[in-house]
Amino acid sequence: MDLTATTTVRRPVSEVYTFWRRLENLPTFMEHLDEVRTTGEKTSTWVASAPFDRKVEWEAVLTEDVANERIGWRSAEEADVPNQGTVSFVLAPDGVSTEVHVHLVYDIGAGKLGKAVAKYFGEEPHQQLDDDLRRLKQVLEAGEVVRSDGAPWGKRARKEFPQRPAQPLTAEERREVLGV
């Protein structure tokens, strides 16, 4: 599966690049990612939520790192769902914003997990990546992922409609949503 998505973030290229390059930041806006830990100069461990409450963990290797231009990575050989990605950062025509171009490739095999992953992405796999980039923009421009009463889940906002009613959360719902 081959996905591309683009957004424009009204922040300098160096800031957007630096944010992405600190891979620990990726889970703040990528819905399926729970955690990324840098383990070496070019290596990192990625933890994602998989369907049916499973956790999937894989090692990734940085394949390219051109400061303020491009970052590339791919999963190490033993990954359950081999994947690779590149992100490039381009100064937008307005001279102040950064265009973020993402290209992801998932090698979804015929195995059980592959099927589950395909199902997880659903009929509109682009939607998830588009939403991830929308949240990247929110984090960089507005400080954090925006919550409403109807959609209070932050980055776990895939539930589109029907949602919660647009009225304040109970204390219990708030604890669940905010984790405090």
Next chain:
Amino acid sequence: MRANCWAGRNEVEVRDVPDPAILNNRDAIVRITSTAICGSDLHLLDGYVPTMQDGDIMGHEFMGEVVEVGTGVDPARVRVGDRVVVPFPIACGACGACAAQLYSCCENSNPNAGIAEKMFGHPLAGMFGYAHLTGGFAGGQAQYARVPFADVGPLKIESELTDEQVLFLSDILPTGYMGAEMCDIQPGDVVAVWGAGPVGQFAMDSARVLGAASVIAIDKEPYRLRMAEEAGHIPVNFEEVDVRSRLLELSGGRGPDKCIDAVGLEATHGSAHIHAFDRVKQAVRSETDRPHALRQAIVSCRSGGIVSVIGVYGGMVDKFPAGAWMNRSLTLRTGQCHVQRYMTPLLRRIERGELDPTRIITHRLSLEEAPRGYDIFKNKQEDCEKVVLTP
């Protein structure tokens, strides 16, 4: 707290709901002192704007006192104890749209941007109490409201002006003003406004303030036309006269230089069969909006004129007079109001006495009476023009 909730098509109900709390660190909680029912709330009431859910708190025109702020709110902009008017579009202040002062197109404030994008091609900003399409934010017909990006939108009121004098800075005064501003009014212009509801009345007043030579009010409710006439505008009742002929008479045969549609998607029409055509199409959902006012504005406007649309549309229309629009060099301008852009300049105009927003208030009710307020406003009973609610 108590809040006025959507309870299904044509039904609202004041219910007990949880008190709001901070969800994002740039939020504030506002204790509401005054709130109002907007004409666009009626589109929600009727179910013409999709993605309403049972229990959604209504209301996007409100003001009050800040009682709590999140850790990320800039104290130079807003603090606990401040008296604020809250603009209906929620805007982050930092994206490309906000940088261009297109606050109602904010790229970050709508958590349901994906839904809006599917319907409209690109997303809309978050808005208070205006369906899940615009984010699913609880509205302001309540005792309290959570206000995101509190350091961007809310306007501090530091003078002695009453709530009623400043409440409408939240939506309808800026909306009416933007309708007139988009007309690029020149000295000598004749401006016609379709719809003498609250937004239409403010569009008329704004057109005059911006230099129009004469302003025409088109509606069918005698009490609304009377209200416009008392404010110095020329009334035209579309049930009594042929609008096009009357407009030609009032503009030396040229047609109005500028036309403002302050009606939107639930228009009614002097011609019964055309109204029936649209009403049936709308009822079977093959057309979502009834665009009589827009059609008539386009056909009536003089060649080279500007048609400014501030009435709300939600979807698709049939029989759009593209030929008149194209061949006669008309300019069509529109937008949900970028309220933040207009609040301070309009506050100054209120302070200087150039605009009196209180002139349209006909009903003052308690929050508990909100369902009755919706009923009389929708059915145009008791000469209802504008309902202000006190929680």
